[in-house]
Amino acid sequence: MSNQVSGAQAFDKTQRAKIVFSDEALKTVQKIITRYPEGKHKSALLPVLHIAQAEFGGWLSPETMDYVASVLKIKPIEVFEVASFYSMYNLKPVGKCNLEVCRTSSCWSRGSEDIVKYLEKKLGVKVGETTSDGMFTIKTVECLGSCGGAPMLQCGSSFHENLTLEKVDTIVENYRMEGKQKSYTDLDYKNTL
């Protein structure tokens, strides 16, 4: 908690100016809140954190979390509790493309370890690290419900299944060309009902 407060105090006005939802995002947030009964707006926290992560650089800084707390009129600690519980929220900056390779049984049994090793060699970073150009982060994750397409990786909201080393080459090249930030909400969350 004390970290949160000092974090909030530490950021200056220019940063504060940056952490404000776009009109579009704010509209979506308002719409999401209407899904729940009167007074139960805290239910919106998970979806709103996804939007915040997509809006503010792919991760949730203390400032972003404080901002979300103020938007939903809840305490900053309530936001931090949640943000630190769920694996899809990044509490540290990550690369533009998070390559998340599944390592659980079905994917492991069909060679996911080779995929990870190949990615590490290809990108010159280890699992958990980000390439120096800020483009790629390699992560290992647990079963993503794509076991029939093992081995697989997810980047943003895209599933890449039945991976081979050649396929990995193509995927990395394509993302490099796109050069865009990938988050789970890259699928146009603004149209969320």
Next chain:
Amino acid sequence: MGKKILLEHVNVPGINTLEVYRQNGGYASVEKSLKTMAPEVIVEEVKKSGLRGRGGAGFPTGMKWSFLAKPEGVERYLVVNADESEPGTFKDRYLMEKIPHILIEGMITSSFALGAKTSYIYIRGEYFYVARILEAAIEEAYAAGLLGKNILGTNFSHDVFVQIGAGAYICGEETALLESLEGKRGNPRIKPPFPAIAGLYGCPTVVNNVETIAAVPYIVMNGGDAYAKIGIGRSTGTKLISASGHINKPGVYEIEMGITVEDFIYSDEYCGGILNGKKLKAVVAGGSSVPILPAGFILTTEKGEPRLMTYESLSDGGFVSGTSMGSGGFIVYDETTSIVKNLYTFARFYHHESCGQCSPCREGTGWMEKILHRILEGHGKPSDIDLLWDIQRKIEGNTICPLGDAAAWPVASAIRHFRAEFEEYINHPERITDVKHLQELVS
């Protein structure tokens, strides 16, 4: 070809759209139930159908519905569990992606039966694109008057919302899911009270799996008895099986309960046999939480009968020689698979996913992961096998939610059936470089 109820039209082009879905008989159950059936009659039909929850526990759905408290003036909720994070399971994703309207149709009819004005689909965050597909389908349903106020001109009004999670297996546990839906950490609640009495926002709530709710339209249209005629004994109806691992045709299959396990693994209609013509070593039949069985036990029961894809047959022999239907996540391992390494992937998973509320689960899953890791690294001690056994025993039954048991059972079954392989890792780590010879150690 077995009977198909859920996936009958899966290959019809455009079946994800309302128009094509309706051309193929979709939403008829909404018309029928809202206009001609009393809610209690629907619950009665679901009871007669013998439908059991498809999320893993196999609890009779009609009975669950009849437990729902109905205090005057208090909202009731239906919450669909689309968290689907049990390793080896991907059937709900397939169904929602291909035929989103079947879930929505089932939700409208079920909500009418339960008297729920609002329902939520809680879907794991990694399925974000599937959430978008559902939202598009919901939008179509609103536009056609199938959702919203006075559905099809009746007195029944209903809203459906999609809520995305954010990466946490534990949120599949129904009370953790409700906590998460309330915007909190996914910490399972102490039960009782059960959700049927105090669920979402403290109101009576039914939580059902996607596949369970998707079976309701068929039951409403054809009657509970017709559904109960499919399958064998108390395993009524069809079941979606997610097949993965070392097989020729991984994918989601709708089976009529009662086909043999052997047929499921080897026939071309289903898995199409073991990859590269190798031999079968072991199967996890119902998602990572159920006991792993060696080839001999999964194909045949202790009495020497062919094992069937039913709740009863899969669990025949209890935990000594049987397993469980679980979520229908069917993972097949060929002769070259290291059972110890595979178990390690599960142990790591449960450690990662433990919510940390109960010390036996929080600490025990960590210990099991650590011990298995040291065994794999060639630093195992002969006492480690008994230690692992002891830890899993101390977790089982001593926790708030069943994740603890789910973490214990894979360890117990792997040791029970593949002890020789653990011993080999511990006593002769230098021989493990080629896991192929582990096949000879299968008891």
